[in-house]
Amino acid sequence: MKRLASMAFAAASVLSLQGCAGWQSALDPKGPAASELAWLIWFFTGLCAVVWVLVMIALAAPVLMRPPRRTEPLVLDAGADHRKLRVVAIAVGLTAAILVGLTLLSFFANRTLAAIGSDAALTIRVTGHQWWWEVRYEDATPSRILTTANEIHIPAGEPVRLLLTSTDVIHSFWVPSLAGKLDLIPGHINVLDIKADKPGTYRGQCAEFCGAQHANMGTFIIAEPRAKFDAWWNDQLQPAAPPTGDEAKAGADLFLKRPCVMCHKIGGTPAGGTVAPDLTHVASRRTLAAGSLTMSRGNLAAWIADPQGIKPGSHMPVVELNGDELNAIVAYLEGLK
Amino acid sequence: MRLGFATLLSVTLALAACQREERDTRPQSSLGSGGQPTPVTALEPGGQRPSPRDNKAASFEANAFHLSEGKRLFGWFNCSGCHANGGGGMGPALMDQKWIYGSSMESIHATIRDGRPNGMPSFRNMIPDDQIWELAAFVRSLSGNAPSSAAPQRNDGMMPHPSENRMPDAATLGKSP
Numbered sequence: 027m028k029r030l031a032s033m034a035f036a037a038a039s040v041l042s043l044q045g046c047a048g049w050q051s052a053l054d055p056k057g058p059a060a061s062e063l064a065w066l067i068w069f070f071t072g073l074c075a076v077v078w079v080l081v082m083i084a085l086a087a088p089v090l091m092r093p094p095r096r097t098e099p100l101v102l103d104a105g106a107d108h109r110k111l112r113v114v115a116i117a118v119g120l121t122a123a124i125l126v127g128l129t130l131l132s133f134f135a136n137r138t139l140a141a142i143g144s145d146a147a148l149t150i151r152v153t154g155h156q157w158w159w160e161v162r163y164e165d166a167t168p169s170r171i172l173t174t175a176n177e178i179h180i181p182a183g184e185p186v187r188l189l190l191t192s193t194d195v196i197h198s199f200w201v202p203s204l205a206g207k208l209d210l211i212p213g214h215i216n217v218l219d220i221k222a223d224k225p226g227t228y229r230g231q232c233a234e235f236c237g238a239q240h241a242n243m244g245t246f247i248i249a250e251p252r253a254k255f256d257a258w259w260n261d262q263l264q265p266a267a268p269p270t271g272d273e274a275k276a277g278a279d280l281f282l283k284r285p286c287v288m289c290h291k292i293g294g295t296p297a298g299g300t301v302a303p304d305l306t307h308v309a310s311r312r313t314l315a316a317g318s319l320t321m322s323r324g325n326l327a328a329w330i331a332d333p334q335g336i337k338p339g340s341h342m343p344v345v346e347l348n349g350d351e352l353n354a355i356v357a358y359l360e361g362l363k
Numbered sequence: 364m365r366l367g368f369a370t371l372l373s374v375t376l377a378l379a380a381c382q383r384e385e386r387d388t389r390p391q392s393s394l395g396s397g398g399q400p401t402p403v404t405a406l407e408p409g410g411q412r413p414s415p416r417d418n419k420a421a422s423f424e425a426n427a428f429h430l431s432e433g434k435r436l437f438g439w440f441n442c443s444g445c446h447a448n449g450g451g452g453m454g455p456a457l458m459d460q461k462w463i464y465g466s467s468m469e470s471i472h473a474t475i476r477d478g479r480p481n482g483m484p485s486f487r488n489m490i491p492d493d494q495i496w497e498l499a500a501f502v503r504s505l506s507g508n509a510p511s512s513a514a515p516q517r518n519d520g521m522m523p524h525p526s527e528n529r530m531p532d533a534a535t536l537g538k539s540p
C-alpha cells in the first residue's frame with residue numbers, strides 16, 4: 027500500500043514536471059534570458075529547500091530530544107550558554123551570507139539580461155491595447171516600417187529589442203520561454219531584449235490584469251531563420267491582395283461601407299483606422315483576436331458575426347450584417363494572405 | 364447563537380459581492396432596431412404633441428458603461444477632429460448650453476446618424492446603432508446632462524474641461540463652465 031502510494035506520487039511528480047515543457051514555460055527556456063532566469067529559479071528553489079529542511083530539523087530536535095533533567099535549576103552553566111550563543115551566531119552569519127550571495131547572483135543575472143540586446147539590429151515597438159497587441163517594426167527607411175498585430179516574427183539566433191508601451195491601461199508582456207515579464211505602461215517606453223536560440227513558436231500572455239478580456243490577450247513569437255524572416259517582412263510590406271471573385275469583391279466594397287472601415291486598416295485601400303488590428307494580411311496570421319481562435323474561414327465568420335459572444339466586452343462591437351454580407355466580407359478577408 | 368448569526372450575516376454579505384454588473388455589449392433587439400425616424404420638429408397641426416421617447420434613449424442615457432464607451436468612441440471615431448474634446452472647432456462646441464438641433468438623446472442620435480446640413484457628416488451605416496446611442500449619451504454628459512454618479516470620471520489626455528462627472532450643468536447655470 028505504502029509502495030503503491032509512493033509510486034503514484036513519483037509518477038504524479040514526473041507528469042506535473044512534464045507540464046513545464048512546451049511553448050509557454052519559464053522552466054523550458056529557449057533563449058539566453060530565459061535560461062539565465064530558469065537557472066536562478068532552480069538555484070533559489072534548491073538552496074531555499076535545503077535551508078528549510080535544516081531549519082525544520084533544528085526546530086524538531088529540541089522538541090523530540092528531552093534535555094537531561096537538571097538537579098539544581100538555579101545553577102548557571104556558563105560553558106553550555108556559550109556554546110548555544112556560538113550556534114546562534116553562526117546561524118545568523120550563514121543567513122546573512124546566503125542572502126548577500128543570492129542578491130549578488132540575481133544582480134549578475136540582471137547584468138547578463140541587460141547585455142543581451144546591446145547589439146540588437148532589429149527594433150520592434152509593441153503597444154498594448156485592450157485586449158490585443160499592436161506590433162510595429164521600426165526601420166530607418168519609412169517605407170519599410172511595418173505594422174501588424176498579435177504575432178511577432180523575429181530572426182532566430184539574433185537579439186531583438188522590444189520597445190513596450192500602451193495606449194490605455196497597464197499591460198505586461200510575458201513570453202516565458204524567452205524572457206521575464208515587463209510592463210507596458212501608457213506614456214512610457216520599457217525596453218526588453220529577447221533572443222530565441224532556435225526557430226520555433228513561443229506563446230506569450232498579458233501578465234498584468236487589464237480588464238474583462240485580460241485572459242484572452244495572448245501573443246505569439248515566431249522565430250525563423252534570417253532568410254525566411256526577411257521574406258516574411260517583404261511580403262507583409264505589400265499592400266493587401268486585391269479581391270478575386272464576385273463574392274470577395276462585394277466583401278471589399280462592404281468593408282468600406284460598413285463600420286469596419288472606422289477602426290481597421292487594410293493597406294492599399296481607403297480603410298485606414300488605427301484603433302484596431304491591421305487587417306492588411308490578416309489571413310496570414312495563425313490566430314484571431316489575440317490567440318482566442320485559430321485562423322479559419324469559419325472562425326473569421328464567427329468572430330465578425332458575434333465578437334461579443336467570443337470575447338465579451340471586447341472593443342469590437344457587433345455589426346449587424348445579413349448572411350450574404352457576412353459571407354462576402356469573410357470571403358474578402360480570407361484572401362488577405 | 365450570536366456567533367452563528369454573525370457568520371450567517373457575513374456569508375450573506377460576501378455572497379452579495381459575487382453579483383456582477385450586467386453590461387449590454389450586444390444590441391438589445393427588444394429595444395428596437397434604431398431605424399425609426401426622429402421628427403425634426405415637435406410642431407404638428409392641431410397643437411404641440413410630446414415627441415415620442417425612444418426605448419434605447421432611456422436605457423443608455425444614465426448608464427455608466429455606455430457613457431464611458433461613448434467617451435472612448437468619441438476619440439476613436441474622430442469626433443474630436445471637428446469638435447475638439449467638446450470645446451468646438453470646425454464644428455460647434457458640445458459642452459455649452461447652446462443646442463442647434465436640440466439636447467434630447469433622440470435629437471443627438473439623429474444628428475449623428477443622419478448628419479446636419481452645415482457640415483456634420485452622416486454616420487449612418489458607419490457606426491452601429493448602439494454605439495450611436497453611446498455617443499449621444501456621452502455628448503450630453505459634456506454639458507453636465509448626465510448623472511454625476513454615472514458620467515466618466517477620468518480624462519486620459521489633456522482636456523479643455525474637468526472630467527464629465529464634475530461638469531456643472533450648463534443648462535441650469537446658464538453659462539458655459
Ligand SMILES: [Cu+2]
Nearest residue numbers: 232234236240
Ligand atoms: Cu492583461
